[in-house]
Amino acid sequence: MSIVTIERKVLEKNDELAAKNRDIFLHYGAFVLNIVSSPGSGKTSILERTLEHLKGRLGVAVIEGDVQTDFDAQRVAKFGVPVVQIVTNGGCHLDAKLVQDALGSMDLKGIQLLVIENVGNLVCPANYDLGEHMKVVVASTTEGDDKPLKYPAMFRTASVLLINKIDLLPYVNCNITELKNNALRINPALNVFETSCTTNQGIDPWCAWLEKQVKSSLS
Amino acid sequence: MSIVTIERKVLEKNDELAAKNRDIFLHYGAFVLNIVSSPGSGKTSILERTLEHLKGRLGVAVIEGDVQTDFDAQRVAKFGVPVVQIVTNGGCHLDAKLVQDALGSMDLKGIQLLVIENVGNLVCPANYDLGEHMKVVVASTTEGDDKPLKYPAMFRTASVLLINKIDLLPYVNCNITELKNNALRINPALNVFETSCTTNQGIDPWCAWLEKQVKSSLS
Numbered sequence: 001m002s003i004v005t006i007e008r009k010v011l012e013k014n015d016e017l018a019a020k021n022r023d024i025f026l027h028y029g030a031f032v033l034n035i036v037s038s039p040g041s042g043k044t045s046i047l048e049r050t051l052e053h054l055k056g057r058l059g060v061a062v063i064e065g066d067v068q069t070d071f072d073a074q075r076v077a078k079f080g081v082p083v084v085q086i087v088t089n090g091g092c093h094l095d096a097k098l099v100q101d102a103l104g105s106m107d108l109k110g111i112q113l114l115v116i117e118n119v120g121n122l123v124c125p126a127n128y129d130l131g132e133h134m135k136v137v138v139a140s141t142t143e144g145d146d147k148p149l150k151y152p153a154m155f156r157t158a159s160v161l162l163i164n165k166i167d168l169l170p171y172v173n174c175n176i177t178e179l180k181n182n183a184l185r186i187n188p189a190l191n192v193f194e195t196s197c198t199t200n201q202g203i204d205p206w207c208a209w210l211e212k213q214v215k216s217s218l219s
Numbered sequence: 220m221s222i223v224t225i226e227r228k229v230l231e232k233n234d235e236l237a238a239k240n241r242d243i244f245l246h247y248g249a250f251v252l253n254i255v256s257s258p259g260s261g262k263t264s265i266l267e268r269t270l271e272h273l274k275g276r277l278g279v280a281v282i283e284g285d286v287q288t289d290f291d292a293q294r295v296a297k298f299g300v301p302v303v304q305i306v307t308n309g310g311c312h313l314d315a316k317l318v319q320d321a322l323g324s325m326d327l328k329g330i331q332l333l334v335i336e337n338v339g340n341l342v343c344p345a346n347y348d349l350g351e352h353m354k355v356v357v358a359s360t361t362e363g364d365d366k367p368l369k370y371p372a373m374f375r376t377a378s379v380l381l382i383n384k385i386d387l388l389p390y391v392n393c394n395i396t397e398l399k400n401n402a403l404r405i406n407p408a409l410n411v412f413e414t415s416c417t418t419n420q421g422i423d424p425w426c427a428w429l430e431k432q433v434k435s436s437l438s
Contacts, residue, residue, distance in 0.1 A: 039257045039341045039370060040362025067342060069369050090372055092311065092342035120369070121342050122258045123286060123311035142361035142384065143259025150288050150339070151258060153309055165361065171390055173417075198392075 014128055017096035021103065021131025028108035030061075031214040032116065034094075034130050036154060037138035038147075039120030042164040044072045045197035046138060046206075047115060051079040053207040054113070058214060063102045063116045065094040072117060082106055093124040096131055113214050126153035133217065134159035141165045142172050145179035148186050155186040160193070162206065167196040233347055236315035240322065240350025247327035249280075250433040251335065253313075253349050255373060256357035257366075258339030261383040263291045264416035265357060265425075266334060270298040272426040273332070277433060282321045282335045284313040291336060301325060312343040315350060332433050345372035352436065353378035360384045361391050364398035367405050374405040379412070381425065386415040 025032050035043050047062065054060055061082040064073040073085035084102040086094060099116060108114065116132060118125045137158035139147055142165055148155040155161065161183050169176060176194070183190055191209070195202035244251050254262050266281065273279055280301040283292040292304035303321040305313060318335060327333070335351060337344045356377035358366055361384055367374040374380065380402050388395060395413070402409055410428070414421035 038259060038339070038362075039366055040359075067370050067372075069365070071365055071369065090342075092340070119342065120257070121311070121340060123309075123338065123340050124343065140259070140361065142359065142387070143257075146288070146290055147258055150290065151286050153286075168361070168387065168390055171387055 011127060014096045017100055018129040018131040021096055021099055024103060024108070025114065025131060025133075028111060029218055030108050030111045030114045031217045032114045032130075032132040034116045034118060034125075034132035034135045035138065036118045036122070036125045036135055036158070037120060038122045038140075038143060041120070041138045041140040041143065042197055043117050043120070043138050044075055046162060046164060046195060047076060047117060048079065049197050049200065049203045050115070050207055050210070051076065051081060053203060054211065055079070057211060058112045059110045060113045060115065061106060061108065061111045063099060063106070063114065065098070065117055065119045067091065067119055082111075088119060092119060092121050093128050094118050094130060095128045099130045112218060113210075122147070122151040122154050126157050136160040136162060138162045138164050139179065139183070141169050141174040141176065141179070143174075145174050145176070145182060148179070148183040152186045155183050155190070158187065158190065160191045163192065163194045165196060165198075166194045166201060167198045230346060233315045236319055237348040237350040240315055240318055243322060243327070244333065244350060244352075247330060248437055249327050249330045249333045250436045251333045251349075251351040253335045253337055253344075253351035253354045254357065255337045255341070255344045255354055255377070256339060256359075257341045257362060260339070260357045260359040260362065261416055262336050262339070262357050263294055265381060265383060265414060266295060266336060267298065268416050268419065268422045269334070269426055269429070270295065270300060272422060273430065274298070276430060277331045278329045279332045279334065280325060280327065280330045282318060282325070282333065284317070284336055284338045286310065286338055301330075307338060311338060311340050312347050313337050313349060314347045318349045331437060332429075341366070341370040341373050345376050353432075355379040355381060357381045357383050358398065358402070360388050360393040360395065360398070363392065364394050364401060367398070367402040371405045374402050374409070377406065377409065379410045382411065382413045384415060384417075385413045385420060386417045
């Protein structure tokens with residue numbers, strides 16, 4: 001029982017710090033995404049395509065979260081945007097404190113969009129508010145169409161669902177209509193986009209929508 | 220700091236219960252696998268192919284772990300084996316206590332192989348011993364070849380790596396030699412098998428190896 005109490009305390013403390021992060025984001029006028037998914041769903045690839053698309057249109061910065069390695073930060077740095085890597089060293093999610101620490105080594109002046117790429121984990125990151133404006137959950141077609149029902153918390157707390165790797169649909173056992181319906185059954189307010197980082201299909205609509213969100217949050 | 224202490228206590232308590240589970244498995248002569256992976260890597264499909272293959276050769280039972288739903292237990296029950304579903308209700312991993320509870324509704328008499336399918340999560344289940352003889356980690360080619368380096372704990376604690384969805388290799392950005400080398404760099408003792416549940420490639424060698432493990436543990 002004591003574990004539950006501690007867990008509640010941890011989450012309360014996290015929420016306080018998330019509120020502080022939110023104040024910082026508001027102060028700088030930065031719109032913040034928290035991208036979550038299973039390992040290997042294509043978060044970093046989508047981020048690469050998004051950075052390509054938004055180049056010269058928005059000031060973008062990135063916080064990369066990984067259990068180990070700075071591979072993702074290296075990939076993102078190639079796009080010439082400020083990036084800070086958080087290595088959780090076994091930790092299964094980012095929390096508001098880790099993001100606060102990362103913000104200490106990042107200048108948000110001129111940044112209109114901050115993308116936080118969370119640790120690849122479809123369970124734990126759902127519980128930790130980082131102070132973001134919205135969570136984006138990526139689900140790839142290769143994971144099958146039942147994932148929203150099996151991991152509902154993540155789909156419930158997200159505002160956007162990117163169904164990625166749609167180029168692989170002919171080769172995998174995934175009914176995309178079913179996947180979408182399962183997600184909308186958990187969260188009818190989800191904004192759904194279908195994407196492929198191999199063919200670039202769906203990247204334009206997603207980026208146009210995102211840019212509109214950022215700009216209306218600034219106005 | 221108190222969180223670290225509690226976490227240690229939780230793990231100590233888990234290890235005690237895992238030892239009790241181990242005694243039960245030993246008593247019944249059941250060889251126990253703990254299958255772990257990201258969501259959608261194909262754990263349940265591999266289990267289905269394995270059950271098909273071992274039918275009439277070994278007494279098999281299954282414990283299914285899921286955050287929500289009993290979809291996987293339903294799939295497994297079709298093979299006529301005893302199956303208990305654990306729904307963690309948001310919990311990100313199975314622990315020894317949950318397995319102990321499941322054993323309460325399962326008769327292990329005549330069971331030579333018990334397969335525990337863990338929650339889809341490449342991070343947290345690495346820390347929780349369930350009393351199993353070995354962990355089997357499934358990594359699908361669609362997740363990319365860098366996962367062993369990014370999620371090392373899981374690959375370090377596993378005895379077997381099943382590289383699944385090898386039928387998709389022509390369509391995905393995954394160098395299978397690189398994936399294998401990355402895994403073996405983390406854990407040189409890993410037994411590696413390449414599988415596809417679509418073409419059945421690699422299922423025979425995996426099942427033959429498993430059957431041999433089970434039989435030598437009994438002798």
